Amino acid sequence: MNVIVGGGVIGLSVAWRLAREGLPVTVVDPAPARGASHAAAGMLAPVSEVSYTEEPLLRLGAASLGRWPAFADELAADAGLDEEFGGSGPGEAARRGLDLRADGTLDVAFGADDLAALDELAAFMDKLGLRVERLTGRECRRLEPMLAPSVRGGLLAPGDAWVDPRRVTAALLAALDRLGVPLVRARAAGLLRDGETVTGVRLDPAPGVAARELAAERVVLAAGAWSGELAGVPVRPVKGQIMRLRSPQPLLGRCVRGTVHGAPVYLVPRGDGELVLGATQEELGFDTRVTAGGLHELLRDARELVPGVTELEVADVVAGLRPGTPDNLPLIGAGEAPGLVLATGHHRGGVLLAPLTAALVTAGLSPGAEILTGEEGELAELCSPARFREIS
């Protein structure tokens, strides 16, 4: 039995891919799909999110974005979304059922300093062979007429995409249910060990759950920000507050990002008219309070980008905890103890990196799996949990 600790987008994706391979799987989570995945905006934007020091993260993101269309199509089929959106063309179930869209991200600039930074970023992306287009302020407003008049230029990453994470986790839960994967709604309180070897998980008491322990050949730790507490891995909570607005008609045709008052802000439009504003980044430990200051920051900065947001209704405000790591790269692969596999530390990239993470874990755990080779091997190396063991 493979016990997956954590029912967020990572844990559910891993569980789904393992179950598809015919491996026995159980998922443990007291509240599946209600953690960071519930708060996530769902940007699949490795290009516009790149920064100079994070070329490895860009490689991971680009590789995972490439896997998203097939991942979404298969998920839509396994979750029964094909039936709901029956008769539609290829990719339609993923597009309508998961709100997967690939209309690009527009990164905008206000002042002269911002513009200079965009120019440098464009040059850097060129060097990496990434598709971007440098736009004037006028060209930006032609693409997105609701942008503030003060926007002076932008960088369009036409290959970036986005998806609705709540629909994705709902589809994953439906697919797991159809595959007969048990979901244990209890909190994993700790790991069971036989000497060094991890042999299962200990459960907190929960309504309707009789078992107090689950034995496992392998425990896959996908507990997000709580992974550090369970297995001592270097993962810390990074709080994010996010707001969902309701728009009678779509204000934007694509994701829009910018840096306002020194803080990054983004707006993600959904197919149903919802507009997501995100997100604060706060180092406050396990604090999930929605605060006056957090909302103020989001609203102030979003207004600078798209003044029309002020007219929109506030539908939802949530705070979530991203699982941050010291180098902003995830931890995927064999843990220090035999029997423990890590799939955590995805920080801001859990939704984007879910297909790649599930593929790497599945490849490592499938019967007869060898050491990964080629590009997969290189990507796996970047995420290897061993990098922190070597340091310490």
Added chain:
Amino acid sequence: MNVIVGGGVIGLSVAWRLAREGLPVTVVDPAPARGASHAAAGMLAPVSEVSYTEEPLLRLGAASLGRWPAFADELAADAGLDEEFGGSGPGEAARRGLDLRADGTLDVAFGADDLAALDELAAFMDKLGLRVERLTGRECRRLEPMLAPSVRGGLLAPGDAWVDPRRVTAALLAALDRLGVPLVRARAAGLLRDGETVTGVRLDPAPGVAARELAAERVVLAAGAWSGELAGVPVRPVKGQIMRLRSPQPLLGRCVRGTVHGAPVYLVPRGDGELVLGATQEELGFDTRVTAGGLHELLRDARELVPGVTELEVADVVAGLRPGTPDNLPLIGAGEAPGLVLATGHHRGGVLLAPLTAALVTAGLSPGAEILTGEEGELAELCSPARFREIS
């Protein structure tokens, strides 16, 4: 039978006082205590809310504030709050059960223009014989250490008070229940008439309500912003958005008000650590959406007054509709049609004016009531619905 249309703070107060006099009463409201009273901050601040053109409103407010302590004590007793807070001293049940506090309001100023306006207001209040104290910025911060350093002066109205409107309406509902007053949870769709005379109300279908009509000798219209639709009186909805924050320890010892970016903002501290930020004033018809712009305005302005609010958790955000009138004075007394009594149009002052309104309506409807005389007569004259009939 006296049918009270509207179960907000005004309708419930009128019903309670009439029932106490032994008059037969029924209250009609599809969702009692969930309208403007639910959104209200509960400032009982006639002095600090005064403006030059509104001396009549100040008279009404001061008269009603004077009635609040006895009103609250009797309400606490009738609602059984005395039992809950048994053994405590006089006024304790009202103080603890209704969160009635009388620690004053501090109106603060930032710029030179604001200070000059405060000086003029102080002089005006002096002329009216009202108790106010002009304070320096340092004195303001000595009273309220969490005030922004940029506060340059203030005006303290030590006699102003405040109360928790949600506790007040809950207590009124409890008192009515104990007095056996029926509450019909249906919407009054219109007035029944026999010629000119109002003879009852027509009800919309509602779960558990068999009656489609309620006959009445008198209909008291206390339907707030919806009064205009029901009886053609000059009442319009004035939208207000308000936010409740949760504070581990109280940030403020009294109500604090100020004008920021030209808009008035106030902060009302509750006994349980809650801090209420209010309120937008928007002329948008029957629109109760909480909007991005509304929240932004509240948060931005509250931060200017008390920067520490940014750390507080957001507990609740609501929008309500104040019943505005052309002259900002309420409509209390006989309507144009026989059988119709008005108790509506209280705009921002429903909670403050509830005791006076209930007293005026009760005095007018009690058996053997004569035309009101003395101060009550003068106050009743100010609120008389006849003033709009004479104009038209």
